[in-house]
Amino acid sequence: MTGELNRTMSSHIAGELKTIATHGRNRDVTRGAILAAAEQEFARHGLEAARTEEIAKQSGVTKGMIYHYFGSKEKLYESALEQVLAPLLVSLQQFATPESEPGAALKAVVERILQLTGEKPGVPAMLFFEVIQNRGAYYTKAGFPSLYHVLATILKRGQKKGVFRRLDAWHTAVNIVGACCFYYCTAQRLQSVWPGDRKPLSTEMIERHSEEALSLIMRGVLA
């Protein structure tokens, strides 16, 4: 998936220093810069309203580079989406094992979601754009496993064991994700609504969000 890494540093030298030192003229560095800028732009505007020119400007290269490395705006979008979602969705698979205790499993999954979104606050926005604007077309295309399946499975198992209360697993799975992710989508607005000393994207507020979301969810689900 990640493709050929370090094609440029095949010489004797460590290469790492070289890569960093090389300001331009480096495949991986440029590709990475474009991807990073694309991630931001797509998270702020979605595929449709994102501007390739802006991505180029932010990554410090010419627009032509985007087409040289990615071929089209859509393909760039796919790459950015995959780069962002893969770590989250792949890492969740481990929690789907039927052996684990449901309460602990749910807690672990929620914490993982909160951790990853906390590290990359743009991810929830990208997901929203993808679902609403593109109706999940590229999401489906990437063939990622559904986050909701993992959650629903755990919820059903916990309910059968009597650990969780009576609930609709499918609906609850969605609402759990909502309680985790919505915060990052509305963070910009919170800044002008919340008291001034609360900076929604500061590390402490992110930390508190994780605590609060987890509490709300666990309390809301346990029997």
Add this chain to the structure above:
Amino acid sequence: MTGELNRTMSSHIAGELKTIATHGRNRDVTRGAILAAAEQEFARHGLEAARTEEIAKQSGVTKGMIYHYFGSKEKLYESALEQVLAPLLVSLQQFATPESEPGAALKAVVERILQLTGEKPGVPAMLFFEVIQNRGAYYTKAGFPSLYHVLATILKRGQKKGVFRRLDAWHTAVNIVGACCFYYCTAQRLQSVWPGDRKPLSTEMIERHSEEALSLIMRGVLA
């Protein structure tokens, strides 16, 4: 806010029949059709990616009409946003009274949010676009009261009374809204992820979402 209604039906005749019978050539009907189409288009694509041509097509009029009645794409957006948000936010003010019992008040507010979003599933999407793409600029411009203030106030009061558990009112307010609204943002995708017999936007599934969201929230918040 709603402006002059029924300017056209000032004659002797009842007017209602007239308004309906008149296919074109009616200020209010045309304006309404444009607004309705705009609401859909903006909910699906956001201000930036929305196309005036598409709005015109969907409302069955020429693009020129949009500029005749609304002046610009942005002004049309403001009107659509206001039309959609006003009922929700205005109606919530009544729950902010300090006399009401906090538990009941919270339940009432959440139910109202769920009712309104259930009736207009496009509203949450419009809110997301507004916050993420436009950073809440038009939202602020409209001068609506913050939904979060109402919720946080109730939460704080309930906490002081010991009805609610120890929690951060500001964060919890956000997470509550997330648990209510996220469903409608991801509904399109759910259709291809959920079992086939569950249609996310069917009346029964919407009803169930309301129940599940309310349960999750109340359980998650009560002492």
Add this chain to the structure above:
DNA sequence: AGTCTAATTGACCAGTTGGATAGTTATCTA
């Protein structure tokens, strides 16, 4: 040093889009 590969650039293009404008016609009033 010389050569080859590929990263990079800048000028350019065709299609789209928000918006303006001049003209047409239905309806209301006197």
Add this chain to the structure above:
DNA sequence: TAGATAACTATCCAACTGGTCAATTAGACT
């Protein structure tokens, strides 16, 4: 019936946007 108002249409335009392409140049290898 005549005129005035305004709803409505068709056409056009300038700016923007995704995408192309030929030319340039920095590094890698011999």
